[in-house]
Amino acid sequence: MSAELAVDVKNLSVVFDTFYAVRNISFSVRRGEIFGFLGANGAGKTTTIRVLCGLLPPSSGEVTVAGIGFAKGEMAIKTKVGYMSQKFTLYEDLSIEENLSFIASLRKIDHKTYLRRRDKILHFIAFNLPLNSLVKNISGGIKQQVALAASILHDPDIVFLDEPTAGVTPAARARFWALIRQLADEKKTIFVTTHYMDEAEQCERVALMRSGEIIALDTPSHLKTQVFPHGVYELDPHNKTHNSKLLELRKHPALDFFEPYGLRFHATFKDNAAGQKLQEELGQSFALHKITPTLEDVFIRLVEGTQS
Ligand SMILES: Nc1ncnc2c1ncn2[C@@H]1O[C@H](COP(=O)(O)OP(=O)(O)O)[C@@H](O)[C@H]1O
Numbered sequence: 001m002s003a004e005l006a007v008d009v010k011n012l013s014v015v016f017d018t019f020y021a022v023r024n025i026s027f028s029v030r031r032g033e034i035f036g037f038l039g040a041n042g043a044g045k046t047t048t049i050r051v052l053c054g055l056l057p058p059s060s061g062e063v064t065v066a067g068i069g070f071a072k073g074e075m076a077i078k079t080k081v082g083y084m085s086q087k088f089t090l091y092e093d094l095s096i097e098e099n100l101s102f103i104a105s106l107r108k109i110d111h112k113t114y115l116r117r118r119d120k121i122l123h124f125i126a127f128n129l130p131l132n133s134l135v136k137n138i139s140g141g142i143k144q145q146v147a148l149a150a151s152i153l154h155d156p157d158i159v160f161l162d163e164p165t166a167g168v169t170p171a172a173r174a175r176f177w178a179l180i181r182q183l184a185d186e187k188k189t190i191f192v193t194t195h196y197m198d199e200a201e202q203c204e205r206v207a208l209m210r211s212g213e214i215i216a217l218d219t220p221s222h223l224k225t226q227v228f229p230h231g232v233y234e235l236d237p238h239n240k241t242h243n244s245k246l247l248e249l250r251k252h253p254a255l256d257f258f259e260p261y262g263l264r265f266h267a268t269f270k271d272n273a274a275g276q277k278l279q280e281e282l283g284q285s286f287a288l289h290k291i292t293p294t295l296e297d298v299f300i301r302l303v304e305g306t307q308s
């Protein structure tokens, strides 16, 4: 494996009983990259991460993380990676400081090193709450920041963040992403799962998972041009009160793609006379203009598997 790769996965499958949670996926992540993992619930994202963190053995395939192949044993990998699990892992009845020092003791970090790293991380994330605050008394966004701090106390090269911003406010999400970018600037590799398309846009590359398989993997802009080579039309209805009826348009044979987008719609037309005609007709009820597709458009089209 090239020294430039933080993660290298070849033909990985994870089978529970007879169920393939992950089916024959291959991909790699460069050192220092912000790599996004998208997909509906149950797609296999968390299962993949658990394998990459050495928490779950692969059923088949080869996995190399931070230069360590899993044949060498799982424990070695745990010191090289940080893992912020999708499940909330802080102790509510302990203070921020107690949570962090507990993690440090599990990680066998000596006290002096712990204090130095803790203060560096907290300074780095501009954390300004008293460390004796009980976790149960802090907001969801702050908890996520503390959980991030906990996952990087041992100074890992690669950080796996599994839905780190689920259920927090937009402002807290933005702050969290500023931290992710800072970590990447420090040459940490970030592997992050999210359901938020604005977050996916901030990844250098994203992989889209469906039913255990990776169905697309590229930069956000390449995904858009590959999936929608002719762009997308945005339709802004002159009359915004009858949108529910408009959804029936979806079935129109001259349309390739038609999805609500707030009060507007995103559409592509068949490249034929019928498509042209419909486009002209719709021009009477909508302001029509061509736009760059969003990742949400890409996601809907690929995941619904209508066409690609
Ligand atoms: N330990 C397990 N035993 C059996 N099935 C599992 C186990 N862990 C996950 N699964 C199943 O594998 C699939 C993928 O789950 P998961 O990786 O958690 O998806 P995601 O993180 O994308 O939501 C789901 O159908 C889930 O129910």
Ligand SMILES: [Mg+2]
Pocket: 045, 046, 047, 086, 162
């Ligand atoms: Mg998950």
